[in-house]
Amino acid sequence: MWGHRMSIKVAINGYGTIGKRVADAVDAQDDMEVVGVTKTGPSFGCDLAVKKGFPLYCTFDDADRIARFAEQGYECSGSLSDLLAIADVVVDCSPGKMGADNLAKYQNAGVKYMFQGGEKHALTGLSYTSSANHTENLNAEGTRVVSCNTTGLSRTLVPLYEHCGSLKVECTMIRRAADPGDSNKGPINAIKPVLKVPSHHGPDVMTVKPEIEINSLAVAVPTTIMHVHAIIADLPEGHGLTTESILEMWTDTPRVIIMHGSDNRITTTAEVMEMARDIGRKWGDLHEIFVWEDGVKLVGDRLYYFQAIHQESDVIPENVDCIRALMGTEPDWQTSVAKTDAAISKYYNC
Numbered sequence: 001m002w003g004h005r006m007s008i009k010v011a012i013n014g015y016g017t018i019g020k021r022v023a024d025a026v027d028a029q030d031d032m033e034v035v036g037v038t039k040t041g042p043s044f045g046c047d048l049a050v051k052k053g054f055p056l057y058c059t060f061d062d063a064d065r066i067a068r069f070a071e072q073g074y075e076c077s078g079s080l081s082d083l084l085a086i087a088d089v090v091v092d093c094s095p096g097k098m099g100a101d102n103l104a105k106y107q108n109a110g111v112k113y114m115f116q117g118g119e120k121h122a123l124t125g126l127s128y129t130s131s132a133n134h135t136e137n138l139n140a141e142g143t144r145v146v147s148c149n150t151t152g153l154s155r156t157l158v159p160l161y162e163h164c165g166s167l168k169v170e171c172t173m174i175r176r177a178a179d180p181g182d183s184n185k186g187p188i189n190a191i192k193p194v195l196k197v198p199s200h201h202g203p204d205v206m207t208v209k210p211e212i213e214i215n216s217l218a219v220a221v222p223t224t225i226m227h228v229h230a231i232i233a234d235l236p237e238g239h240g241l242t243t244e245s246i247l248e249m250w251t252d253t254p255r256v257i258i259m260h261g262s263d264n265r266i267t268t269t270a271e272v273m274e275m276a277r278d279i280g281r282k283w284g285d286l287h288e289i290f291v292w293e294d295g296v297k298l299v300g301d302r303l304y305y306f307q308a309i310h311q312e313s314d315v316i317p318e319n320v321d322c323i324r325a326l327m328g329t330e331p332d333w334q335t336s337v338a339k340t341d342a343a344i345s346k347y348y349n350c
């Protein structure tokens, strides 16, 4: 067990959309520090690491690749192996499906590891969201922080499940086609159904909360800013809930925002993201799941609702909580969530 005064040394392998955000969120905490971030080679993304003062390492152990950083004017502190040697835990933020190769490197270095949702559960045999299974992840060697969609589903479904004791869910994931910084993905003028049915998104919730019976369909649509989930949940008899009490439950749930769409003129994801930019976090991020109050309705035992997910950022605070779980420094998920979120708010002065 780690003493609370020690600073956990965190390596970030892959400094892209998720990696740069995790690095900032770790930097905001007082119980952990970024000891280095990796890039495959010199590019504009290195400038952010330099500006933040994060030591820059090369993703590979190859001397030629390391030398290229200096040729472009960047100081490279060494290779991935050098970085792993000084870290307690590595947060793998490489593009999906690179996990197997990277896992061997982490295990050889004897460092704890966390993957992201682009990897399958089978890689680690353990997955993580803060509200569902923090305790199961305590002191584990490695885990996977589930995807943005699974994180979003978990945020609103886990408290419902905890109240009801059972839950059957069908949902449709209306997915953004690409992140704003991507130029090689689509569709740009089509709606693309995921023809593998059910899609993996719903069942992935069962990697963190197997008791929730859930299936999903997915379609990709030409937008870059958010995903929307259309959810139908069947509650068991005798649940004792009303539309109003469900809204109260989510109002009291960390990292969920409930707002009335019509009253606030916030009826699409465009306005949700505009509101997020007003909050003032870097990149206009919204770590919280957004639920439209007027889109929630319990009819008999069947609950209908919509929620919006900022795909680039909802998993970021979860990564911070997950570091504490793996290191065994904070056994209570709610305490970790409160600490993470307070530090992030202070960091961005909002």
Ligand SMILES: NC(=O)c1ccc[n+]([C@@H]2O[C@H](COP(=O)([O-])OP(=O)(O)OC[C@H]3O[C@@H](n4cnc5c(N)ncnc54)[C@H](OP(=O)(O)O)[C@@H]3O)[C@@H](O)[C@H]2O)c1
Residues within 6 Å of the ligand: 013, 014, 015, 016, 017, 018, 019, 038, 039, 040, 041, 043, 045, 059, 093, 094, 095, 096, 097, 098, 116, 117, 118, 119, 146, 147, 148, 179, 311, 312, 313, 315
């Ligand atoms: N984007 C999202 O909306 C989102 C949401 C939740 C989860 N995720 C998951 O998070 C992970 C990272 O996704 P991302 O969107 O951040 O990807 P990304 O923006 O493409 O960033 C990945 C970074 O890793 C670097 N990289 C390439 N090969 C690498 C390797 N072998 N080892 C280490 N780093 C390598 C990339 O290249 P350079 O170093 O050359 O820049 C890039 O900076 C994936 O598993 C993804 O599924 C993504």
